[in-house]
Amino acid sequence: MVRGKLLAALCASFVLSSSVAMADGLVDPGRAPYVDAMKGKKVVFLPLAMGFDLAEGWTSGVRQTVVSNGGTFSIRDPNWSTDAGAQALTELIAEKPDLIVVHNPDVQSYARLNEKAEKAGIYIVQVNMRSSYSTDGYVGADWLKVGEAEANALVKKCGAGTSGKVAIVQGVLTAATSVYQIGPILDVFSKHPEIKVVSNQAADWDASKAKALTTTVLQQNPDLCGLISFWDGMAIGSSAAIREANKTGSVYVVTNGGGEKMACDNLENGNFDEYVSFDVPRQAADMGDIIKTLFQSKLKPGTIKVSLYTPNQILTKASLKPDTCWNMKDLPKS
Amino acid sequence: MMGGLLQRAHFTQERIVFAITVALFLLFAVTLDRFLTSVNLLSLLQSVSVLGILGVGMAIVVIGRGIDLSIVATMAIPVAWVLYMMNQGVPIAAAFGLGVGFSIGVGLLNGFFIAYVEVPALFATLAMGAFVYGFGRSQLFNQDIIYLPTTSTWIADIGRMHVAQIPIAVLFFAVVCAVAYLGLKYTKIGRFFYLMGENYLAARITGIPTRPMIVIQYALSSLIAFIAGIVTAAAVTSMNSRVVNSTLIYDVILVVVVGGIGLSGGKGGIRNVIVGTLLIGILLNGMTILDIPFTLQNLIKSAILLVAILVDSAINPRDEQTSQQGDI
Numbered sequence: 001m002v003r004g005k006l007l008a009a010l011c012a013s014f015v016l017s018s019s020v021a022m023a024d025g026l027v028d029p030g031r032a033p034y035v036d037a038m039k040g041k042k043v044v045f046l047p048l049a050m051g052f053d054l055a056e057g058w059t060s061g062v063r064q065t066v067v068s069n070g071g072t073f074s075i076r077d078p079n080w081s082t083d084a085g086a087q088a089l090t091e092l093i094a095e096k097p098d099l100i101v102v103h104n105p106d107v108q109s110y111a112r113l114n115e116k117a118e119k120a121g122i123y124i125v126q127v128n129m130r131s132s133y134s135t136d137g138y139v140g141a142d143w144l145k146v147g148e149a150e151a152n153a154l155v156k157k158c159g160a161g162t163s164g165k166v167a168i169v170q171g172v173l174t175a176a177t178s179v180y181q182i183g184p185i186l187d188v189f190s191k192h193p194e195i196k197v198v199s200n201q202a203a204d205w206d207a208s209k210a211k212a213l214t215t216t217v218l219q220q221n222p223d224l225c226g227l228i229s230f231w232d233g234m235a236i237g238s239s240a241a242i243r244e245a246n247k248t249g250s251v252y253v254v255t256n257g258g259g260e261k262m263a264c265d266n267l268e269n270g271n272f273d274e275y276v277s278f279d280v281p282r283q284a285a286d287m288g289d290i291i292k293t294l295f296q297s298k299l300k301p302g303t304i305k306v307s308l309y310t311p312n313q314i315l316t317k318a319s320l321k322p323d324t325c326w327n328m329k330d331l332p333k334s
Numbered sequence: 335m336m337g338g339l340l341q342r343a344h345f346t347q348e349r350i351v352f353a354i355t356v357a358l359f360l361l362f363a364v365t366l367d368r369f370l371t372s373v374n375l376l377s378l379l380q381s382v383s384v385l386g387i388l389g390v391g392m393a394i395v396v397i398g399r400g401i402d403l404s405i406v407a408t409m410a411i412p413v414a415w416v417l418y419m420m421n422q423g424v425p426i427a428a429a430f431g432l433g434v435g436f437s438i439g440v441g442l443l444n445g446f447f448i449a450y451v452e453v454p455a456l457f458a459t460l461a462m463g464a465f466v467y468g469f470g471r472s473q474l475f476n477q478d479i480i481y482l483p484t485t486s487t488w489i490a491d492i493g494r495m496h497v498a499q500i501p502i503a504v505l506f507f508a509v510v511c512a513v514a515y516l517g518l519k520y521t522k523i524g525r526f527f528y529l530m531g532e533n534y535l536a537a538r539i540t541g542i543p544t545r546p547m548i549v550i551q552y553a554l555s556s557l558i559a560f561i562a563g564i565v566t567a568a569a570v571t572s573m574n575s576r577v578v579n580s581t582l583i584y585d586v587i588l589v590v591v592v593g594g595i596g597l598s599g600g601k602g603g604i605r606n607v608i609v610g611t612l613l614i615g616i617l618l619n620g621m622t623i624l625d626i627p628f629t630l631q632n633l634i635k636s637a638i639l640l641v642a643i644l645v646d647s648a649i650n651p652r653d654e655q656t657s658q659q660g661d662i
Contacts, residue, residue, distance in 0.1 A: 049576075051471065051478040079471075080579050173628060202628035206577065207570040212381030216622040219374045220367070233479050237570045244494045244501070265484055328477070 037295040038069035042097040045073070046088055048105055049080045052233070053260035053328050054280055055103070058127060060331040061284020062101060065291065071098075082109050089113045092122075099123040099291060104131045106174040118302040123294045125287060128278075129176035134305045137290040141256070141278035142309035143177060147184035149312055150228045150254045153274045155192050157252040158225035166226045167199040167217045169210050169238055178202070178230055185228065198224070207237030214241035224251050232257030232266070232275070239271035258283075259313065264325035267317045275315040281326055283310050348594030348606050350645050354638065355613040362620040369623060376501060382615035383507035384562050384569075388582075389589040389607040390514045391558030396590055397518070398527040398551050399534060399599025400455040404444060404463035406583045408556045411470035412437040413563030414573040418475040421483045434560055440466055441556030445549030459552075467578045482571040493568030503565050510558060515604040523550060531599030589614060592642055613638075 043066045047055040059075060066073040076092065078085035082105045092100055093116055100122055104110050111131040114124050118135055128140035158164050168185065170178045182200075189195045199217045203210035210229065218224055218241060227242070229235035235255035242251045252273045257263055259277035266272045286308045297304075315324060363370040388405055395402045416433035420426055440462060447458040471478075482489055495502045518524035526547050529537040538544045567573045593610025595602030617638065621631045 049478060051476050080576055170628075199622070199625050201622060201625065204580070206580070207572060207574060208384065208566055208577075211570050212618065213622045215377045215381060216374070216619055219371070219377055220623050233572075233574070236481075236572060240490070240494070240570050262481055265481075269484075269487075 033296060034292070035069070037298075038066065038071045038292065041066070041071040041099065041295055043071055043073050043099045043101065043291065044092055044097045045075045045101045045103075046085060046092070047075070047077065047103040048085070050075065050077045053262070054128065054258045056328050056331055057258060057260070057280035057326065058101075058103075058284050058287065060333075061281060062287050062291070064332065065284075065288030069292070080105075082106070086110060086113060089117065093117045093120050096120060096122060099125065099294065101125045101127055101287060101291075102131075102135075103127050104129045104176060106172070107132045107176050107179060108174075121301055123291075123301045125290055125294075127283070127287065130180075131176070134307075136294055136301055136304060136306065137287075138305075138307040139283055139286045139290060140310060141177075141283075142312065143180035144184045145309070145312055146256050146276050146278070147181040148188055149276045149314060150181075150256065150274075151185040151188035153254045153314075154226040154228065154252060155188060155195060157273075159192075159194055162225045163196075163221070163223035164194045165196050165198045165221050165224050166228065167214070167221075167224060168197060168201070169214065169227065169229045169234065170200070170202040171205045171230045171234060173202050181230060203234055203237070205231060205234050207234050207240075210234045210237030211241045214238040215244070218242065218245045218247065218251070222247075226252040226254065229253065229255040231255065232260075232263055232272070236266060236271060239266065243271070259315070259325050261325045261327040261329075263315065264320055267315060267320055270317070273316065277313040277315050278310045279313055286310065346594055347592075347642070348602070348609055351592055351594060351613055351642050352609050354642055355609060355616060358613070358616050358620065358638075362616065362623075366620065366623050369620065372499070374619070376499065376504060378615045378619040379504045379507070380501040381618060382611050383501075383503040384566050385582075385585055385589060385614065386507045386607060386611035387510050387558060387562040387565065388586045389593075389611055390510050390604060391555035391562070392586050392590045393593075393595050393602065393604065393607045394514060394518070394527065394558070395455075395551050395555045396595050396597060397531050397599060397602060398548065399531040400448065400548065400551060401459065401587075401597070402444065402552060402555045403456065403459040403583060404440065404466060405459075405555055405559045405586060406580075407463040407466040407470075407578045408437050408440050409559040409563040409566070410573060410575050410577050411466050411474070412440075412560055413567050414480045414575045415470060415474045416564075417480040417482060417567060417573055418477070420486060421480065426486065434557070437556045437560040437563075438553050441553035442549060444556070445552035448552065449545035449548035463578065463583075467575070471575060478576055479572055479574045482567065489568050490571045493565075493571070503569055506561065506565050510561060511604050511608060514558075518603060523547065527551060528600055531601070533600075585614065588639065592639055 045059060045062060049055060063073045076088040078088055085105060086109060089110055090113060100117060102110060102114060102124055104126060111133040114131055114135050115133045118124050124135035125137035125139060126135055130138050154166050158166055170182060172178060189197060198221050201213050203213060227238055229238050232255050235253060239253055242248055248270050254274045255272055256276040258280035263275050263277065267275055290306060290308060368374055388409065391405055392402055412433040415436065416429045419429035444459055444462050447453045448455050492502060497505055526542050529542060530544055530547060534544065589607060589610035591597060592613060593606030595606045617635055621634065
């Protein structure tokens with residue numbers, strides 16, 4: 001009898017306790033390590049400069065990820081000066097934050113510093129322009145694919161029945177963007193003898209220089225069929241020259257960039273014909289992911305080398321939708 | 335002896351540069367297809383007209399024995415601010431007014447520091463250029479490149495305009511040159527600039543209001559810089575504030591010096607700026623047509639400039655006056 005009561009009580013208490021457990025839910029065993037991994041972590045972003053679409057887009061996304069997970073986020077802005085950037089990186093190595101997001105100005109300048117920082121125990125994530133030294137993480141455009149996409153667009157447009165003449169406007173010749181992009185473009189063209197590269201010049205990311213040289217190229221080659229510009233901010237200079245020569249529409253302009261509103265505006269008004277976008281909001285999300293992964297892994301910096309290449313989006317006027325581009329003005333400021 | 339001296343006087347730096355310019359022009363005209371077409375020659379001028387306009391502004395200051403290193407910042411930042419304000423919905427006239435006011439204000443400040451505080455022009459304008467850039471980028475707008483608002487395409491239309499086949503930028507260059515030429519040659523202020531450049535103390539003793547003149551000089555160069563900025567913005571539908579960090583300022587000084595306006599002041603005129611600008615324009619145009627790699631272009635450009643300077647110092651050795659005052 002007593003045993004019966006005891007059993008009943010036990011059963012009752014079991015039912016009760018289990019129902020309590022059901023109401024409270026189970027504790028997700030993976031969550032605590034996730035939360036703790038980022039708490040109090042110091043993340044620093046070293047861009048080429050602030051105030052342009054790519055850097056602002058990345059900053060907004062990464063800051064959101066880091067701060068909402070309990071870390072701190074700060075920016076060192078060297079304002080386009082490679083020297084100032086190298087100095088900032090050197091100082092950061094001494095300060096020892098937990099992770100630095102580095103935007104390299106060229107292939108060489110920060111390569112050794114990136115390595116040194118990793119050896120000093122700082123995770124290094126490189127963004128969009130990789131230095132010759134690969135670090136824990138790289139998030140950015142796949143310049144090989146960008147170049148191929150651009151070249152193939154012109155192969156399609158400038159085949160039989162056209163002059164086959166194309167022009168290439170590069171940026172700063174030592175930038176990773178230029179050195180990794182020009183190879184695949186020339187490779188594609190070399191397989192298509194009908195394509196003639198009539199001009200292959202550098203305009204230093206400057207729209208005015210791009211405009212001047214495009215004007216000259218157009219005069220030499222009034223039957224120019226297509227033009228590749230290595231960056232949207234510079235391509236508007238070439239477009240202005242083409243429009244001035246009344247050749248908008250007959251010269252196929254292909255360029256690339258982060259897919260900011262300016263890109264959609266220029267596709268809409270015919271300045272650009274095709275645009276290879278490396279979707280900056282997505283890159284910011286990728287950076288957030290790689291940062292979270294590194295902190296949770298607790299690996300010694302320099303142990304793994306992970307690359308996350310952003311899939312390219314090919315944009316044309318026909319493919320535009322109201323939400324295709326993002327707007328720098330709408331980014332949350334903090 | 336006499337004959338030697340006369341011969342010497344004929345070979346001023348301006349003439350040497352002009353000869354080099356003509357030689358290059360003939361060389362390209364003979365060897366390059368389509369170089370010698372009116373369209374190409376106009377576009378050649380168009381591509382250097384902003385440089386030329388800035389050169390005129392710099393020349394006015396250099397003739398009065400000064401230098402304006404803030405000229406590129408005064409070109410870029412006020413104009414970028416104007417575009418930014420237009421993007422924010424400020425009426426265009428108000429935006430322009432504020433932009434012009436800002437750039438003239440910079441010039442007045444430059445002049446005040448140099449004339450009244452007696453800071454050397456080199457340092458005052460160097461610091462001012464950095465200040466204008468920093469102030470603009472941190473206080474006025476936070477973007478690096480400011481695009482023309484999509485609602486104001488008419489400005490871009492003007493930028494593409496041709497009057498009787500002549501691109502609008504070339505017209506602007508021509509007008510700035512003409513006004514500056516007449517001003518320097520026929521107005522009192524213009525003559526005063528030369529006298530101050532020739533001998534500042536003597537000019538002061540004879541009663542020329544040298545200090546206000548200096549202020550006017552820098553206000554003028556700032557205003558001309560603003561005009562250059564507007565021409566740039568209309569041409570490429572944007573203003574890239576990063577141009578402040580580029581080598582453009584050296585090109586501007588180069589145009590002035592290579593054209594034959596000595597940095598010691600009191601010499602030269604607008605004609606020299608035009609010759610210097612033409613040389614750079616012909617070089618750039620020819621090398622682009624030839625599709626010469628960019629790094630090699632720099633080498634050729636600097637080699638030709640070096641030759642011009644070497645020939646000049648061989649034919650026109652430093653005289654006693656320059657060795658006393660020294661070049662900048």
